[in-house]
Amino acid sequence: GTIVRRRRIPLPPPQDDQFYTIDHFNINIEVILYARKYKIIDCDQFTKNFLRKMGVRLNPPAGRPDDPYTKQRQKILDSMKPLRPYERIDTLKQFLEHDGHVLRFFCVWDNPESMFRDPRELVLHYYLSDDTIDIKEIIPVNSGRDAVPLFLRRDKLPKYAPTGLYQPGTITDRTVLNVFGKLVGNRDRYILDNRKTGAVHQEFYRDSDLKIGAVINVWGRKIILCDCDEFTKEYYRTKYGI
Secondary structure, eight states: OOSSOSSOOBOSTTSTTSBOOGGGOOTTEEEEETTEEEEEOOOOHHHHHHHHHTTOOOOOOOOOOOOHHHHHHHHHHHHHSOSSOOOOOOOHHHHHHHTTOEEEEEEEEOOTTSSSOOOEEEEEEEETTTTEEEEEEEOOTTOSOOOOSOSEEEEOOBOOBTTBSOOTTSSOSOOEEESSTTTBTTBOOEEEOTTOTTOOOOOBOOGGGOOTTOEEEETTEEEEEEEEOHHHHHHHHHHTOO
């Protein structure tokens, strides 16, 4: 909080019958306020211009003394950092720009394996903040179907690979290289492969893949996009000129 309130402060003894004025202040000097010694290390540009207009020759700025506690904390943090490089994907900018922006498409799933072959009406939401998709089903009244909260829970929707879906463990966030094999001490030595040679990149549905009339594959189900709301139309009109 406030250490010294706004007031006239007397000079240290034996001049305690006088008060501090602007003439007593400069850069890189020490002042005593109520028996406490303070060192002025720098000032802002407005103060510098004000003192120069008064004819005060400013001293060069002084250095800030090191804080032992801060140095000890920094040493602890440095010791906790891994020695090998790690990747960091920053998605904060996309989240801040598109938080709350959702594209909404009205879809139809004509299930050929259904007993009555009746089309299922769906609503697809595409979240621009993190490129995730969820799908809700519109269940008519007295349709005989059980109401479910979601047809597809919110997540990134992968595209099908040419050979089908990837097996678990095929796609990883990081790829490593065995640089020594078992030549050194019969031990493997691994490093992070920054170039990602041989890595499997899985493609996900993006906003550029969604348009009216398009057919997307939702885990083996063919979903037809039939319409969208006004916000979605304005978004594609502004970004893609569609």
